[in-house]
Amino acid sequence: MSRLAGKTAIVTGSTRGIGKAIAIRYAREGANVVVSGTNAALCAEVAEAIRKEGGTALGVPCDISELEAIHHLYDRTLDVFGEINIVVNNAGIAVFKPFVEVDPETVRRIWNVNLFGTFFSGQRAAREMIRQGKGGKIINMSSISEEVGTANLTQYATTKGGIKIMTKCMALELAQYRINVNAIGAGVIDTDISQEEFAKPGMREETVRRIPWGRMGASEDLAGTAVFLAHEDSDYVTGTTVFVDGGLIAM
Numbered sequence: 001m002s003r004l005a006g007k008t009a010i011v012t013g014s015t016r017g018i019g020k021a022i023a024i025r026y027a028r029e030g031a032n033v034v035v036s037g038t039n040a041a042l043c044a045e046v047a048e049a050i051r052k053e054g055g056t057a058l059g060v061p062c063d064i065s066e067l068e069a070i071h072h073l074y075d076r077t078l079d080v081f082g083e084i085n086i087v088v089n090n091a092g093i094a095v096f097k098p099f100v101e102v103d104p105e106t107v108r109r110i111w112n113v114n115l116f117g118t119f120f121s122g123q124r125a126a127r128e129m130i131r132q133g134k135g136g137k138i139i140n141m142s143s144i145s146e147e148v149g150t151a152n153l154t155q156y157a158t159t160k161g162g163i164k165i166m167t168k169c170m171a172l173e174l175a176q177y178r179i180n181v182n183a184i185g186a187g188v189i190d191t192d193i194s195q196e197e198f199a200k201p202g203m204r205e206e207t208v209r210r211i212p213w214g215r216m217g218a219s220e221d222l223a224g225t226a227v228f229l230a231h232e233d234s235d236y237v238t239g240t241t242v243f244v245d246g247g248l249i250a251m
């Protein structure tokens, strides 16, 4: 299938986990994909793996919490592919800590990556898409945490609540340019982000027990929704969150 043929997509935080699965799937759907993350070697490695299976990919390291790095990511993408049509603001970090213990530096770091990074990557994406005059797709990675509280994740859930309203405000302003802005609300996905937490006795079993679908999500479970939100099939969908969570939010 090549539902994204002729499109260029930036996926932030795509050296592993959910972002990597989306980058690989986008390339299989024919998009030129920019693989990005803080580790330059991993960016090159994932891009090379995509090229090996016949896709088109470029690795560009970028710490999304740094404005200059964001601009470098977009400049490099434009140099190589000439256009930006799809941006997935996926890069994110989490630290599990009780609200009464978490320190300011940790909170600042999480907010800088998850909120500042999503905000200013989205801003540059919007500016380029407006300049190009062909519309575009911006997809922000959110979570069930934008909707439900989770103990020990206040510092993180706050960012997903912020991304929820950021997505709505952006969608309102950018609809006139035919730029769709949506979020994906991921449930509990089995990636590195929470392995430390799931290593605690009984935690994994207890988490799975609460998920109606009976298992945690895999990164690949997010890819189909990411394709839909990047494709013209979703042209009348904007300002909303699509939950991919095995039914967790329904509880």
Ligand SMILES: NC(=O)C1=CN([C@@H]2O[C@H](COP(=O)(O)OP(=O)(O)OC[C@H]3O[C@@H](n4cnc5c(N)ncnc54)[C@H](O)[C@@H]3O)[C@@H](O)[C@H]2O)C=CC1
Residues within 6 Å of the ligand: 012, 013, 014, 015, 016, 017, 018, 019, 036, 037, 038, 039, 062, 063, 064, 065, 090, 091, 092, 093, 094, 113, 141, 142, 143, 144, 185, 186, 187, 188, 189, 190, 191, 192, 193, 194
């Ligand atoms: N795994 C889960 O259960 C859920 C994850 N999410 C969200 O999905 C997104 C991806 O998370 P996962 O794949 O699970 O985690 P992960 O830890 O496997 O991947 C995170 C990615 O973000 C990149 N990253 C981290 N800091 C960065 C920075 N400063 N600049 C650029 N890239 C940076 C990492 O290099 C990595 O590629 C995050 O936004 C996370 O909040 C949302 C809901 C559930």
Ligand SMILES: C[C@H](O)[C@@H]1OC(=O)[C@H](O)[C@@H]1O
Residues within 6 Å of the ligand: 094, 142, 143, 144, 145, 150, 186, 187, 188, 189, 193, 194, 197
């Ligand atoms: C980091 C958590 O394990 C993960 O992140 C989320 O957004 C989900 O709520 C999961 O709990």
